[in-house]
Amino acid sequence: MAAIVACPTCAAEVEWSPANPFRPFCSERCKLIDLGAWADERYRVPVKDEPDPGSGNPPT
Numbered sequence: 001m002a003a004i005v006a007c008p009t010c011a012a013e014v015e016w017s018p019a020n021p022f023r024p025f026c027s028e029r030c031k032l033i034d035l036g037a038w039a040d041e042r043y044r045v046p047v048k049d050e051p052d053p054g055s056g057n058p059p060t
């Protein structure tokens with residue numbers, strides 16, 4: 001008897017079985033969406049101390 005899990009992307013019920021290569025996702029599409037969101041998160045992290053042009057004194 002296969003377990004049923006919720007797809008992390010769309011929350012659809014997914015059968016957790018060797019027959020589903022995308023588990024715990026319901027489809028390849030949901031898997032790619034989740035991976036994309038993850039990469040997005042990583043790229044966003046280092047962007048925080050950007051110099052703000054127009055405020056404060058110029059560097060030179």
Ligand SMILES: [Zn+2]
Pocket residue numbers: 007008009010011012025026027030
């Ligand atoms: Zn899904």
